[in-house]
Every structure is written in structure tokens, then in C-alpha cells.
Amino acid sequence: MRRHRGKAALVGTMAAGLLTAGLTPAHAHPATPENLELLRECESGGNYGANTGNGYYGAYQFSSETWTGLGYERLPHQAAPEVQDEAAVRLQSERGWRAWPACNRRLRFG
Numbered sequence: 001m002r003r004h005r006g007k008a009a010l011v012g013t014m015a016a017g018l019l020t021a022g023l024t025p026a027h028a029h030p031a032t033p034e035n036l037e038l039l040r041e042c043e044s045g046g047n048y049g050a051n052t053g054n055g056y057y058g059a060y061q062f063s064s065e066t067w068t069g070l071g072y073e074r075l076p077h078q079a080a081p082e083v084q085d086e087a088a089v090r091l092q093s094e095r096g097w098r099a100w101p102a103c104n105r106r107l108r109f110g
Contacts, residue, residue, distance in 0.1 A: 029109040031092040036085060042103035048084055051077045060088045060100070 029035055037046070043061040044050040051057050057064070058076030062084075067076045070087050079087075091099050097109035104110075 031089045036088055038107055039103055048081045049077050058084050
């Protein structure tokens, strides 16, 4: 019987996989499940379905340009939470926390 490990374990596994693959950013705070949860709360109140009409979507408030630039289709708020988490880990590994400037300043990720 296969056990469900939960979102936090999945995000941690994805982050570890990206770091192992040589995508290690030179940033003070890695994309841990805890940091991603803080970021989601700051960006959207943790709402994966967020679409307030401001041009940013989903739990991490991706722009459609950033989302498609990462290789995803449709809009972020239409994607499953696991896909949004994966995209956030990828974006953080490529651009660091500066991809979320207001929450980066508030959370002081670096």
C-alpha cells in the first residue's frame, strides 16, 4: 500500500531534486516547504485558486508571462497545487526570492 506523503514532503523532494540537479541558487534561504508556505501566505493568503484581476494568479501570484516562460500552459490558478508548488521551486532556483519582491522584503529571504 502506497502512503501519501503530503504537499510539504512533495515540495521538499522537488526542491532537493532541483538542488541535486545542479540548479543550486546562491541565495540565503532555499525553497523549503516552510519557506514556500510563508511565501504562499504572503502572496495570496495560501489560495491556489487566486484570480483577483490584477494580472497575477494562483498561490504564488505568477504573471501569465512568467508561467508560460516556465513551460506551463493555461493560467497558474487553473493548475493543481502540486504544479504551482513545482513552478515556484523552479522559479526560485532560477531567479531567487527576488521573483517575489514585496514578499521577499517582508519575509527577508534574501
